[in-house]
């Protein structure tokens with residue numbers, strides 16, 4: 001099938017849209033991929049095994065939707081570019097927006113970041129719930145010409161040429177009727193999440209699976225939604241307290257509506273939060289600032305605590321494969337699933353979408369080869385930051401070579417300075433939100449401030465903020 005009409009959003013000079021692409025998985029990464037692919041493919045079919053809701057509901061295939069889910073500014077930029085008007089729609093619907101440091105209590109690694117000054121980068125943080133975010137994105141993808149979203153359909157295998165060098169489509173099973181169906185495609189994109197099946201399918205086609213890097217973090221999330229009295233936390237709209245070497249537990253407390261908040265408690269190996277409501281509250285006590293804990297005690301629970309286990313961060317090194325079939329790509333968590341406490345997954349999916357657009361701009365020849373290498377460079381920064389932070393905790397198993405120890409010592413110094421210096425705090429936030437590379441912290445001016453901040457560090461105080 002071909003369509004000779006160049007897409008209105010396509011950059012000038014791009015070839016007309018043609019061909020059919022199938023995206024497996026209609027969650028955030030699959031939707032981002034579909035948004036980019038429709039610029040060059042005449043037809044894009046997104047297939048998901050779940051029932052995809054038309055309202056902002058949680059669903060089975062995305063259990064993480066019941067837990068605190070924040071999109072970092074790097075992902076927000078991607079949303080702005082891919083879906084103009086979506087963020088404004090969220091804001092008009094009452095989604096809280098964090099624009100000032102005073103609205104965020106952010107304490108990574110035991111350091112409460114200075115809340116003075118203004119954010120140097122104008123990208124604010126929007127706080128829709130995960131189902132709200134996914135629902136908003138899906139509604140916009142559904143409206144794109146040539147895009148069809150098919151739910152309750154499970155991908156069970158790939159179709160290929162007899163020698164396995166080219167993928168020609170996908171095998172599907174409809175979950176209601178059990179009927180099998182083959183869908184041919186010029187490109188199949190696997191966005192089925194961390195359980196992505198491409199590794200097994202590659203073996204079926206006679207290819208090697210990719211090498212996997214794993215960091216066993218053994219994390220448990222327990223979350224519940226609460227009603228807080230308006231203004232109970234002052235100006236704060238988000239409270240994030242990370243784990244630290246002496247306390248492998250943390251919390252994220254996110255405002256989703258003026259009086260509706262989600263509290264997620266997190267614990268690394270052996271220090272898992274309980275689901276019993278009373279014990280859940282007790283677990284939060286040593287983590288949260290005392291005034292936040294008091295507000296929590298006075299809050300009205302709106303649901304029961306729910307749990308989610310996350311055993312390991314997994315990175316599949318597709319970029320290292322010598323042979324990979326044409327007509328196939330892997331995308332999103334199916335390439336790299338990050339320890340969720342750093343909130344990187346959706347933003348890295350947006351960065352991958354950017355990479356995919358760039359690669360498609362140079363045609364479809366050797367697409368997988370070019371995409372995996374370019375995506376790996378974007379993933380690398382986020383992966384190293386997450387792994388480095390995890391390895392700062394003695395509870396996480398893994399080698400700690402000299403570069404990791406040096407980098408962790410440096411980040412410790414940056415965070416110490418960031419407690420009192422708004423400039424250092426904002427430079428750190430730019431890095432942790434994936435807007436800038438960590439190299440910006442080595443800028444001589446920032447370095448000077450880091451050194452000064454460590455010569456006269458503020459005496460450690462109980463963490464309590466505005």
Ligand SMILES: Cc1cc2nc3c(=O)[nH]c(=O)nc-3n(C[C@H](O)[C@H](O)[C@H](O)COP(=O)(O)OP(=O)(O)OC[C@H]3O[C@@H](n4cnc5c(N)ncnc54)[C@H](O)[C@@H]3O)c2cc1C
Pocket residue numbers: 024025026027028029030047048049050061062064067068069070071072153154155156191192193194221308310331332333334340341342343344345346347349
């Ligand atoms: C507890 C937790 C908290 C998180 N918190 C954050 C956060 O704060 N910020 C952030 O940016 N990221 C967070 N993440 C990560 C984020 O959820 C993912 O990065 C994001 O959803 C993109 O993943 P994905 O679309 O690749 O896969 P997923 O979201 O896992 O979706 C996979 C999709 O594929 C479908 N599927 C699976 N198999 C098949 C099949 N065989 N056939 C058809 N369909 C199939 C599923 O139904 C699902 O819709 C968190 C993750 C977890 C686990």
